[in-house]
Amino acid sequence: MGAVREAAVTSTYRVQLTPEFGFRELADLVGYLRELGVGHLYLSPILQSVRESQHGYDVIDHSRVRDEFGGQKGLLALAGQGLGIIVDIVPNHMTVPTPESENAPLWSVLREGPESPYANWFDLTWPVDLPVLGDDPELVVDGSVLRYHDHEFPLRAGTEGLPLHELLVEQHYRLVSWRDSPGYRRFFDVSSLIGLRAEDPAVFDATHEVVLSLVADGVIDGLRVDHPDGLADPRGYLRRLRERAPGPLWVEKILMDGERLPADWDCDGTTGYDALNMVTRLFVDPASRDKLVRTFTRHTGLPDDYEAVKYEGKKMVLDLFFRGEVDRLAACLGEPGLRDALVELLAAMPVYRAYVNPGETQDEEATRVIQSAAWEAAGHADPAAVARVAQLVLRGPAEAVTRFQQTCGPVMAKGVEDTALYRWFPLACLNEVGGEPDRFGVSAAEFHAFCTEMRATTMTTLSTHDTKRSEDVRARLAVLSEIPDVWAEAVESWAGAVRFDPKLDYLGWQTLMAAWPISPSRFTKYLLKAAREAKTSISWQNREQGYENGIREFAARAIEMCGYSVASFTAVVDRYARVNSLGQKVIQLMMPGVPDVYQGNEITDFSLVDPDNRRPVDFARRRELLKTGEDSWDGQKLLVTTTALKLRKRLAPDLPYLPIDTGEHAVAFARGDQAVAVATRLPYRLEHRGGWTHETLRLPPGSWLDLLTGAEHTGLIPMAHLLSRYPVAILERNTR
Incomplete structure (x- = not known):
């Protein structure tokens, strides 16, 4: 196979393969990625999909590796470069191509x-x-x-x-x-x-034959399972998969706030949206909640109650998209007159799936989830009918139980992710997959509590091919939580100069600032997608030409008339966004779990929702930065990334997570007695209170080397000294 490969997965680097960027092009980057400190490559789906597909989730043939990437020969050549490979697989569906x-x-x-x-x-x-x-x-x-x-x-x-x-x-x-x-x-x-019916053993075998043979041959080290909630039996599927794929196995499972991965799933953890949302909240000031919500409602005319917007979004998509699914599910219940109650129960479900297994004694948590949803639904439909539906989807006909579970996820995804999150956005960095945009911030103590419960094997991330906006866009938006009054004045000025649709404009202004500089074309494409997802004026099914032309005009005029002001505002925000950017990167790379870096995000990236975040990456610039060590935001983020990735290779993955006491403007933790990570938070308020003054941090016993600066520290150290050069620190026990 060529170069020696690492056995343990210390980190992953997610790459979006395309017909223009296949195995050969990626093989040329292996030297750079190894120098960056990457442990394993993490590839988008590799099986044959529609020829022009830019993402690979539209598989048409499970029997071969995708020709446009270089086929199996190209994959073997890439594996021969010595960097381990994780592959994304799509067991839930195939594409219906044209032709x-x-x-x-x-x-x-x-x-x-x-x-x-x-x-x-x-x-x-x-x-x-x-x-x-x-x-x-x-x-x-x-x-x-x-x-x-x-x-x-x-x-x-x-x-x-x-x-x-x-x-x-x-x-x-x-x-x-x-x-x-x-x-x-x-x-x-x-x-x-x-x-697909992956629950059928013959279907499982046929659709997994190529991937599992590559696992057996050592070409692929681990797997990432797309959308397990769509499967009839996720638990059974994972057990069958694990029997033949003993290496790392992650699931793209969206966990809502406080939800935990089912304990009986035979996998290593999720792909990290739960960690992403916790890290983002850590840099949001909860004190600004009321002011930001007031600014949002004043500009949009929308309610201040997110739960009401979420309910309306779910009800809309149930009627607009899922009438056929609801009809089939209602028929499976076996009793007439329950359709309305069924719709309300689906709308009230707080999670993507409750994991009820037909014929089994039901899990206490699954029963609690469905019963709490039934209590909520009873306020909108006949309580007796709702109670009966809840009983049937818990203990009724097997097909009804399974189809209810398979329908919950799509309703959540389309009603919340792709509707409500485009309607209710007082602070858009909170509007992420699995996020709760009305939960403004977490304390360091809450974050520590989350981390102490994390698996060592779960994946963590800050950006993915499916995030609504990249980590650095969110880092900028988080600053607004510290300056809600300044933001309100700025957006009032811009909105006074250019107006279009109140339900869209305010999201537009947040996006324009946070993704600056952005071309009119990119800005227009984002706003068109946002408006279609929101479904308040247009949708993917009903594209009104006059409205869409209005969006194009708004995007162009906003940049033309307000661009200079937006640029000036963003320049001020970036003084603090850089601190957030570096801080969240250090935390994500050093917290428990296997850290993933999405392609290009080793330096700043201001991408928006797909397909914007799947654009080609300028690797030449990143290679040059790695050589020169430029002291810019880009250079500092690259330094943080490569330092942390290389350190993770030297650390045992299951080192304990040990919180370190700090004031409200920092978060710090140790990984066993081997490493310490420190990050600044809420930097605007820190600066305006006069800086660190006399605040100190007590390091664990021993001598510690700051890998970013080369300085040695021990004992009680002033924060102003520890963070004098960078707003973050990555420390390793000094054994010299």
Whole structure:
């Protein structure tokens, strides 16, 4: 295999592979990444997806490594570079491509129906509804294929010569309006992604054969499982997977505030959104909550109650996207008249899934979650009907229990992540996946309590391919929590010069400042996506040209008329955002867990939600910075990153997390008796109170070397001395 590879995963570096950036291009970066201190590469999905896909979650063929990346030969060459590999896998769904013939198993199912050897692959009902038809249903029969624009569908054998209306009736599928629900379980509301039945052992084996053979051959060291909540039986799936993939195994599980990963899941932990949200809150001043909410409501006219907005978002998507799923679920309950109560119970669920397993004595926590949701739902529907639905989804028919669990996640994702978080944004750095935007900040004590309960093996992160905004965008926004009055004045001035839609403008001003400098094109694309996700004026299904042109005009005018002022404001914010940026990086890289760095975020990155955060990375600049050691924000963040990653290679992963007492403007902790991390927090207020003055920090016994400055420290040390050069410190026990 070439170079010797490390056994333990000390850190990961997440790379978004694309047709333009495949295995060969990544192999050229291995030297840089090794010098950076990276332990393992962490790759986006590698199996064959739609040819032009920029993300790889739209798999069409599980039997081969993606050609556009260089195929299996290219992957083996990359592995031969000696840096271990973690791979993202997608067990929950495949894509319904255009043309549909590109997905061979699906093509077989559509042609042969229940007689297809792939009939058990997909979670569907016969005949399966395919939502593709627009306003001009001009269907063409071409031999054994039915064509509609770029779509193509196989004809059932023997039906080719029938009149069109008879031919359509005889197929194993029905073509319906693109606005209708499909006849299959899908990924969230995306009809082009069809649910797989990974609970079937034969389906599991066929869809995992290539990946697991690469694990067995030592090419891949570990796996990251996409969207486990979509599976019929996540626990059973993980047990089966672990039997053949004994290495590191993480799940992309979104944990809401205070929620814990199910104890019976055989995996190493989550991909880190829970850690991300805790780290972000650590740099937010909770004292600003009321002022920021007032500024938000004044500019938007929206309510100050986030829970009400969240409820409205869930109810909207249940009606807009999930009527088909709700109908099938209501039918599974086996009793009439329960649909309204079912909708309210789904809307009241506080988490993505409660993990009820059919036929088993129910977990106490799962029962508590569903019963508390039923209590909430009873305020919106017949209490007796709600109680009955709750009983049925806990102990009723197996299919009802399972489908309820599989439906909760999509409702949360679309109703909260992709609706409510685009409607309620007093401080947008809190509007992250799994975040609660009405929880303004945590104390150092709360953060320490969180860390002391963390697994040593779980993943931590600050940015991913799915975050709403990058870590440095959030670092800037967190500063606003320390200057709510100054911010209110600034945004009042900008809004007085350029206005468009009150429900969108305030998010626009936060974004313009936090992502500055940003081109009108990038700003426009973000606002268009934000407006479509919010669904208050337009949506992905209803794109009103006049409104969208208004967004384009707003974006251009905001930059043209207010750009100079925004730049000046951001320059002031950056004095403190740099402190937040470095602080959150030190904490994330040194706290318990396996730290992940998203591509490019070893220096500043001001990306927004996808696809903005999947743009090509300027690795030439990062390589040059690593050589020159430039003393800029970029250079300092790179220094912090490489120092911490290299230190983690020298530390045992399960070293105890030991809080160190500090004042409110710092957070510090030791990792066993080997390392200490210190970060400044709430830097604006620290500066305006006069700095550190006489505040001190007591280091654990022994002599400590500051790896960033080379200074040696021991005992009780003034904070002003410890943090005189950088607002953070990474200390290692001095054994000389």
